[in-house]
Amino acid sequence: MNPARLRGRRARRQLLHRPPGGTPERLVGTLLAVQAQDYRAARLALRARGRGFTAADVDAALTRERSLVVAWLARGTLHLVRAEDHGWLLALTAPGRFAASRRRLGQEGVPPSDAERGVKVIERALADRGPQRRAQLAEALAAAGIRTAGQATPHLLALAALHGVSVLGPVLDGAPAYVLARDWIRERTEPADPLAELARRWLAAHGPATAPDLAAWAGLALRDARAGLAAIAPELVQDGEWVDLAGAPRSRATLGPRLLGAFDPYLLGWRDRSFAVAPEHAHRVHPGGGIIRPVALRDGRVVGTWSRRDYADLGEEFRDEIADLRRFEGATSRGTSGSAA
Numbered sequence: 001m002n003p004a005r006l007r008g009r010r011a012r013r014q015l016l017h018r019p020p021g022g023t024p025e026r027l028v029g030t031l032l033a034v035q036a037q038d039y040r041a042a043r044l045a046l047r048a049r050g051r052g053f054t055a056a057d058v059d060a061a062l063t064r065e066r067s068l069v070v071a072w073l074a075r076g077t078l079h080l081v082r083a084e085d086h087g088w089l090l091a092l093t094a095p096g097r098f099a100a101s102r103r104r105l106g107q108e109g110v111p112p113s114d115a116e117r118g119v120k121v122i123e124r125a126l127a128d129r130g131p132q133r134r135a136q137l138a139e140a141l142a143a144a145g146i147r148t149a150g151q152a153t154p155h156l157l158a159l160a161a162l163h164g165v166s167v168l169g170p171v172l173d174g175a176p177a178y179v180l181a182r183d184w185i186r187e188r189t190e191p192a193d194p195l196a197e198l199a200r201r202w203l204a205a206h207g208p209a210t211a212p213d214l215a216a217w218a219g220l221a222l223r224d225a226r227a228g229l230a231a232i233a234p235e236l237v238q239d240g241e242w243v244d245l246a247g248a249p250r251s252r253a254t255l256g257p258r259l260l261g262a263f264d265p266y267l268l269g270w271r272d273r274s275f276a277v278a279p280e281h282a283h284r285v286h287p288g289g290g291i292i293r294p295v296a297l298r299d300g301r302v303v304g305t306w307s308r309r310d311y312a313d314l315g316e317e318f319r320d321e322i323a324d325l326r327r328f329e330g331a332t333s334r335g336t337s338g339s340a341a
Helices: 003-013 024-031 039-047 055-063 083-093 095-107 112-129 134-143 152-162 194-206 211-218 222-231 279-285 316-329
Strands: 068-072 078-082 166-172 175-180 236-239 242-245 258-260 295-298 301-307 337-340
Touching: 003 194, 024 039, 024 055, 024 068, 024 078, 024 194, 039 055, 039 258, 039 316, 055 068, 055 166, 068 083, 068 152, 078 083, 083 095, 083 194, 095 112, 095 152, 112 134, 112 152, 112 166, 112 175, 134 152, 152 166, 194 211, 194 222, 194 242, 211 222, 258 316, 279 301
Parallel strands: none
Antiparallel strands: 068 078, 068 166, 166 175, 236 242, 258 295, 295 301, 301 337
8 A cells, every 4th residue: 555545544534634523522432542641732632633622622521521531541651532431441451551560669669568558548539539630649648658759659640540440530720630430430331342342443543554553552462452353353354464444434535734732643553653754754753752742734744843932834724723723722822833844
């Protein structure tokens, strides 16, 4: 498959043609999970794929509707997901993370006994006090004599999430707060075969792709990715090295200019990003340390990076996107800067 065709198919499966009817919950459901260690960037990922809604509407989906939550899931990283999908995705992705969690907490000076006690402290604080910010939970941990210095607090919070105790839900002061998962999530999906469900849902947003792509995205062993794809083999078609869902929609809708935020799913869904980013410019988009910079797209291909200082370098073709960014975030004068790739 030539790169232009692959790029077009993947960009449309990623909803970058902005199909109508894309509410925040529907968009997240189609994408399956949106990386969200930077919550503002996760909201921008939805803006690039939707029409009409605002950042406040995304916040409302977490706060009032409770249809979306944030949790440590794929690759052990915070992701925005539909609340109903949290349970089965956690059951798939958490088991492989506990050893790394113990090791990292040990490096931060938190022994296993204190780590497990810390999970109970977090659970009790959320049960007694309701939604809590990170600083408030750190105070509760410190009051219980548990180390919180360095990166101990976020790793203890991640451990509680791996145990299914907590999720990030209601947005307070611009960021999701911690809540008890059992109290906050009203409905849960329980697929008969979670690996098959993962493969099917992931391919719907990432096909054409490969088993190693799925393994890398989910943070699972390659054998598990292959097992998931094997479970839905009658639903798949092969195209060279790629697999895809048979009968998957192949929209020919125009891919207009797009401004994507940091850590956008379009640049995180596959091991090889060269279909979207020219190799000679790759270091400017992903300079290392897990960083994925905000990018400007033309026809699904990265043509520049941008920030919030000055729009001058983005060019006239991005005028509508700039205006939509301001509308989405309710800003009238905030700027960004772009640099050509």
